[in-house]
């Protein structure tokens with residue numbers, strides 16, 4: 010292993026004074042603002058049009074800033090946020106079931122296994138209520154009750170119903186809401202929209218982020234953009250694993266560009282594996298499909314009690330519906346009576362792996378468990394269940410040719426319906442670019458919002474909380490906090506993109522593209538990416554050990570070498586070149602993969618989505634080590650992708666919540 | 676091989692907007708039927724790259740039928756033969772062994788080809804920018820439950836709002852009209868109290884923009900709704916027409 014490079018950097022998270030419930034109010038009361046006339050003189054680059062980017066760009070435009078907004082898709086509306094299914098949380102307590110800002114705050118901190126920053130989470134819970142108000146005002150058609158009021162449901166990790174939803178298409182409707190506000194600003198000229206543009210680098214002038222180099226994906230040409238501040242909202246890094254529930258274009262390149270410019274990368278090891286995805290079908294698989302978590306409200310997860318039944322299922326001799334109630338092991342209900350099928354994602358995923366590792370998997374690969382609606386359909390009727398999950402059932406059928414709403418057998422007078430098969434898959438990344446309370450990175454003038462920052466979910470994210478965080482950051486937090494930074498920038502004139510800093514950055518990006526084109530090897534981008542993905546899943550996946558992580562680091566080194574010497578990118582740079590775009594992203598996934606492994610190796614404890622097999626209780630539950638690891642791990646770049654990064658620790662301080670062992674049993 | 680088929684793909688190749696395109700035929704062997712159609716194209720592309728050729732460019736992202744990025748005119752149908760599904764939700768099991776599958780880009784004056792199967796659908800964004808929103812600034816909202824909305828209206832608005840902006844309706848229409856797409860957004864807001872104050876301005880602005888951008892007129896052939904992957908109903912167009920007439924009457 011390389012020698013660790015010592016760093017002297019200290020972390021200032023800029024958490025405001027006062028009790029946790031008053032910090033945000035205090036902050037807003039005392040922060041500096043920019044007056045309307047001066048806003049017109051300030052330009053802000055917002056990279057990304059997901060929930061975080063679109064809401065931020067629209068709001069900053071409404072406030073009077075000039076916004077340059079980028080996305081890699083052909084329209085802002087297609088950002089990956091569109092795919093979110095289940096819903097968005099708010100502490101409205103409309104159901105009168107005892108919810109409150111404090112409870113949402115508490116649940117999020119606990120769900121995150123006490124590794125999130127208290128102050129940020131409280132603010133998130135506080136503004137959650139504004140988000141649902143905002144979205145309704147935009148015309149988002151949330152589900153309603155017959156009385157005309159908003160409907161709610163509960164999702165994993167919560168004992169209250171605080172989730173607002175729009176069928177199984179909540180992300181779509183929220184994003185279209187933000188997109189509509191964005192469109193209004195584009196029409197007014199306050200936001201300029203650049204579609205099919207990919208940010209390749211941040212441009213620094215005198216130690217501050219002042220612009221970007223972006224590639225026009227249609228022409229394959231680099232272009233320069235200057236601004237007073239740069240905001241990245243470019244989503245998570247789940248595709249490092251090749252197969253994930255993320256959209257095909259999700260990438261970590263913008264975040265890596267920031268990291269190389271000195272922005273710390275925090276907690277990269279915290280990766281969320283979602284328990285309810287459709288199992289892999291084969292080597293040609295390009296992505297994994299999530300089945301919404303909301304299914305766990307009425308669906309029960311099981312494998313056979315009897316290993317012989319499991320073997321027959323694996324051999325295709327019997328079907329799930331052939332196995333009667335008393336021979337089913339509802340292992341989540343058995344192990345976690347208080348939360349049952351609604352335990353948080355990390356717990357549910359590991360429990361599935363545990364059963365499959367023991368040989369109880371239910372499909373030909375042995376890597377699947379059942380999600381069954383028989384009991385709910387028998388209790389509520391198929392119409393009610395279809396009303397709730399109809400589109401998810403259809404989606405499942407389209408992919409697998411099995412209809413979960415179809416009666417398959419009657420045994421001893423009990424009707425059984427086709428169960429779904431599910432297995433955990435990479436879904437969300439809690440780690441990300443480190444930001445302070447103001448969502449500013451460790452680089453001045455560079456901000457990170459949404460999934461691409463690390464801020465609010467600790468070591469594990471609760472269901473329906475990513476949409477909440479993305480919109481909180483974009484509508485209600487960044488538009489305030491960025492003003493505290495910009496207030497003394499009003500006299501800074503616009504920078505010319507002819508400056509040497511832009512010249513140099515563009516040249517460097519061009520050189521990198523030329524290099525990738527020139528390798529002239531034999532391997533396609535995808536073939537190398539799949540190899541990386543397999544290493545990540547096998548050695549840096551659901552269960553990690555010191556040895557597996559060291560193996561991963563070795564293997565990734567080889568993959569990097571293969572990439573640098575044996576990659577083949579066809580075509581030219583005379584116009585759109587999709588393989589070149591993918592090659593550029595893969596280069597960054599390789600560096601990201603190493604970063605995840607470094608962090609996982611350092612964190613000698615199990616917490617949330619990070620499970621070190623050496624650190625578990627006798628019952629197989631995650632064992633945290635608060636004495637030694639009660640900190641945010643911030644990784645600093647050391648000038649070269651092949652050099653190991655340096656670790657800087659941001660200690661956590663809890664005032665309002667007592668740190669406890671997570672317990673979902675009683 | 677069981678559960679695997681072989682087929683030919685006759686695919687439109689066009690290097691750039693300026694160049695003339697042509698069909699090329701490729702063969703794929705022993706593709707498992709549970710492979711998605713786009714995964715079959717991935718396999719083809721891997722084979723092309725192996726031969727040193729450029730892969731076929733096509734748009735895609737979520738691969739689960741929600742982002743609206745995928746397109747493709749497959750065997751004469753936008754999004755292929757399945758109803759109520761996008762191209763990315765199409766599986767190889769839909770096709771027959773030995774079949775030749777023809778794959779073209781969306782064909783419409785308003786959607787110029789960028790490369791191969793990829794087109795520019797920016798015009799759809801421009802229509803939305805003309806009026807597809809409620810003019811409301813972040814921050815000033817009243818409580819979310821302050822205005823009750825009947826479940827029937829909310830559900831119907833949700834159905835209209837399900838449009839993914841893919842443009843299949845335009846590709847399906849012999850006139851190249853974007854009427855269903857516009858009607859879906861107009862309807863969503865027409866059904867909700869939040870949309871009422873600007874209803875008249877919205878419908879006029881969006882239709883005017885549609886005309887300006889070179890989309891054709893709607894002659895009620897219904898091909899759009901038949902091919903829409905999200906089952907956006909023709910009744911949205913009737914609602915749009917009513918909204919438009921009532922807006923005009925006030926002029």
Ligand SMILES: Cc1cc2nc3c(=O)[nH]c(=O)nc-3n(C[C@H](O)[C@H](O)[C@H](O)COP(=O)(O)OP(=O)(O)OC[C@H]3O[C@@H](n4cnc5c(N)ncnc54)[C@H](O)[C@@H]3O)c2cc1C
Pocket residue numbers: 056057058059060061062079080081082085087088089090091092093094095096097179180206207208209242243244245254255256259260262263299436437458459460461472473474475476477479
């Ligand atoms: C299938 C699925 C279901 C989910 N369901 C839920 C749910 O029910 N509830 C919930 O709370 N969360 C859910 N999540 C998580 C949630 O959807 C995401 O965390 C969230 O939408 C991320 O939003 P974002 O704005 O940060 O990023 P994204 O939506 O990923 O947007 C990233 C943006 O950045 C752009 N971009 C990326 N790189 C570049 C670059 N280099 N240059 C220019 N632009 C770039 C992209 O074009 C895009 O516009 C789900 C996630 C998945 C995968």
Ligand code: SF4
Pocket residue numbers: 837838839840841842843844845855856859899902903904905906907
């Ligand atoms: S109306 Fe249907 S076909 Fe047309 S853009 Fe919307 S989803 Fe696509």
Ligand code: FES
Pocket residue numbers: 734735736737738739740741742743744745761762763764
């Ligand atoms: S790729 Fe997103 S809808 Fe097909």
